[in-house]
Amino acid sequence: xxxxxxxxxxxxxxxxxxxxxxxxxxxxxxxxxxxxxxxxxxxxxxxxxxxxxxxxxxxxxxxxxxxxxxxxxxxxxxxxxxxxxxxxxxxxxxxxxxxxxxxxxxxxxxxxxxxxxxxxxxxxxxxxxxxxxxxxxxxxxxxxxxxxxxxxxxxxxxxxxxxxxxxxxxxxxxxxxxxxxxxxxxxxxxxxxxxxxxxxxxxxxxxxxxxxxxxxxxxxxxxxxxxxxxxxxxxxxxxxxxxxxxxxxxxxxxxxxxxxxxxxxxxxxxxxxxxxxxxxxxxxxxxxxxxxxxxxxxxxxxxxxxxxxxxxxxxxxxxxxxxxxxxxxxxxxxxxxxx
Numbered sequence: 001x002x003x004x005x006x007x008x009x010x011x012x013x014x015x016x017x018x019x020x021x022x023x024x025x026x027x028x029x030x031x032x033x034x035x036x037x038x039x040x041x042x043x044x045x046x047x048x049x050x051x052x053x054x055x056x057x058x059x060x061x062x063x064x065x066x067x068x069x070x071x072x073x074x075x076x077x078x079x080x081x082x083x084x085x086x087x088x089x090x091x092x093x094x095x096x097x098x099x100x101x102x103x104x105x106x107x108x109x110x111x112x113x114x115x116x117x118x119x120x121x122x123x124x125x126x127x128x129x130x131x132x133x134x135x136x137x138x139x140x141x142x143x144x145x146x147x148x149x150x151x152x153x154x155x156x157x158x159x160x161x162x163x164x165x166x167x168x169x170x171x172x173x174x175x176x177x178x179x180x181x182x183x184x185x186x187x188x189x190x191x192x193x194x195x196x197x198x199x200x201x202x203x204x205x206x207x208x209x210x211x212x213x214x215x216x217x218x219x220x221x222x223x224x225x226x227x228x229x230x231x232x233x234x235x236x237x238x239x240x241x242x243x244x245x246x247x248x249x250x251x252x253x254x255x256x257x258x259x260x261x262x263x264x265x266x267x268x269x270x271x272x273x274x275x276x277x278x279x280x281x282x283x284x285x286x287x288x289x290x291x292x293x294x295x296x297x298x299x300x301x302x303x304x305x306x307x308x309x310x311x312x313x314x315x316x317x318x319x320x321x322x323x324x325x326x327x328x329x330x331x332x333x334x335x336x337x338x339x
Contacts (some may be wrong), residue, residue, distance in 0.1 A: 022235030050204035055293025063276025131224030162227025174261035189234035206298035248307030
């Protein structure tokens with residue numbers, strides 16, 4: 001398919017170690033391809049079938065679970081944090097009696113990002129440690145409020161949402177994602193890692209550059225990321241999830257409409273943020289959804305799906321540093337030209 005071939009050629013110039021590409025459209029079905037190497041040490045080529053950490057793309061999966069619970073009448077978007085977790089958020093300027101689940105999902109809660117706490121200053125200090133999501137929330141409550149309100153992107157919001165899901169269902173957010181999404185869609189490459197530090201084979205190795213040296217940081221305990229970013233998946237599975245989500249297979253119309261109610265995201269020109277989903281209008285009337293992500297291991301993700309779910313592209317990147325403008329341009333062009 002000509003648009004895919006052109007995209008692969010352009011991605012090869014982006015300077016990433018390896019990129020997994022998954023494409024879905026009515027004409028071509030599902031295609032998986034790779035650019036570069038999935039493992040620099042062994043020379044194993046990327047094929048697009050690798051497992052990778054999908055980082056903050058996890059937020060869309062978490063939001064989907066929450067909206068399913070809303071549809072079941074088990075919680076409400078305008079429920080306060082204090083209603084489900086009384087007394088947890090009651091520190092300085094932060095009051096859980098005034099923060100709603102909707103605000104958490106939309107990053108308008110005013111809570112700071114726990115990753116700004118001194119605990120995380122040393123990149124490698126807690127690489128192998130289990131970090132409970134409750135601990136991350138308590139770390140955030142010691143920090144000053146973010147300056148860029150009302151929208152302020154914060155991983156704390158989603159870890160707090162995960163705690164609410166556990167309170168309501170009696171099960172962790174990873175279990176709820178597995179039961180409600182992974183099993184329902186028959187996804188075979190997606191799993192909740194818990195304290196597992198390795199990725200299933202084939203894996204997309206991830207690399208960072210420190211002091212002029214390229215380091216393999218693939219192995220990591222990402223338990224602290226929890227509902228905000230812990231999920232492991234493949235390009236094909238991420239593509240299947242977003243296609244199902246936008247085509248109404250995971251949420252009832254009322255809940256999908258709530259997900260698509262957006263506020264401006266000042267961190268990216270023209271972007272808007274719904275409930276766990278980023279909205280981009282590329283040209284008038286042509287809208288895509290997705291959620292980018294970055295993990296401390298070096299893994300990054302970019303994806304886009306059309307408003308009806310019929311066309312989708314997922315890019316899994318194994319490098320912290322690459323030509324992001326080029327990759328984003330390829331993503332926009334490919335999703336536009338797919339048929």
